[in-house]
Amino acid sequence: DAGITQSPRHKVTETGTPVTLRCHQTENHRYMYWYRQDPGHGLRLIHYSYGVKDTDKGEVSDGYSVSRSKTEDFLLTLESATSSQTSVYFCAITAGGVNTEAFFGQGTRLTVV
Amino acid sequence: AQSVTQLDSQVPVFEEAPVELRCNYSSSVSVYLFWYVQYPNQGLQLLLKYLSGSTLVKGINGFEAEFNKSQTSFHLRKPSVHISDTAEYFCAVSKMDSNYQLIWGAGTKLIIKP
Numbered sequence: 001d002a003g004i005t006q007s008p009r010h011k012v013t014e015t016g017t018p019v020t021l022r023c024h025q026t027e028n029h030r031y032m033y034w035y036r037q038d039p040g041h042g043l044r045l046i047h048y049s050y051g052v053k054d055t056d057k058g059e060v061s062d063g064y065s066v067s068r069s070k071t072e073d074f075l076l077t078l079e080s081a082t083s084s085q086t087s088v089y090f091c092a093i094t095a096g097g098v099n100t101e102a103f104f105g106q107g108t109r110l111t112v113v
Numbered sequence: 114a115q116s117v118t119q120l121d122s123q124v125p126v127f128e129e130a131p132v133e134l135r136c137n138y139s140s141s142v143s144v145y146l147f148w149y150v151q152y153p154n155q156g157l158q159l160l161l162k163y164l165s166g167s168t169l170v171k172g173i174n175g176f177e178a179e180f181n182k183s184q185t186s187f188h189l190r191k192p193s194v195h196i197s198d199t200a201e202y203f204c205a206v207s208k209m210d211s212n213y214q215l216i217w218g219a220g221t222k223l224i225i226k227p
Contacts, residue, residue, distance in 0.1 A: 040122075040219050042117075042203055042205075042218050042219045042220050043203070043205075043215075044217070045214065045215070090157070092156075092157075099145050099162075099164060099207060101159045101162070102157075102159065102215070104158065105156050106155060107154075107156055
């Protein structure tokens with residue numbers, strides 16, 4: 001299995017609080033992605049990174065920010081959590097862009113109450 | 114804009130029967146095509162992909178898919194399913210000039226009946 005770890009695996013937080021999710025990889029892959037998975041929507045890209053300090057927005061980036069200070073770590077921050085951000089969040093990595101195989105973490109189930 | 118349609122949200126099938134999971138996409142440019150599988154409470158893993166060449170692609174666990182450019186489809190098939198194939202299957206599309214943007218279908222849950 002590819003070395004990709006998400007933490008925490010489960011979190012319950014209150015509306016209005018900031019939340020940070022961590023993705024850690026040991027594969028030295030260049031590209032890292034944050035997705036959210038909601039029933040009936042498949043996966044939707046939040047943000048992605050193509051190198052250290054190089055990030056860009058996906059299709060559902062509002063309310064989220066990211067940082068990548070090291071190759072191995074990609075952080076997703078919900079600046080002020082809302083109930084609409086209750087979801088399962090997946091981190092993925094690829095070596096050379098999306099035409100190469102994407103490896104996924106186990107997911108983080110976030111509940112905003 | 115690209116989009117991916119998985120026509121069935123659930124497909125029930127008896128064990129050892131054949132199955133086809135349907136995927137259609139819309140795009141004005143050439144694309145790469147993928148099928149991923151998600152077992153319960155796990156992340157996704159690649160089943161197979163079409164980048165170029167032969168339109169019939171074979172993947173892991175006995176699955177295969179056929180790219181049909183004229184019908185803009187990439188249906189997934191398996192001749193005989195097993196209880197261990199119970200999972201959700203996702204079709205995804207990427208433009209050939211994109212490094213980051215995979216467009217995902219909503220997923221199809223494959224339910225194997227004993």
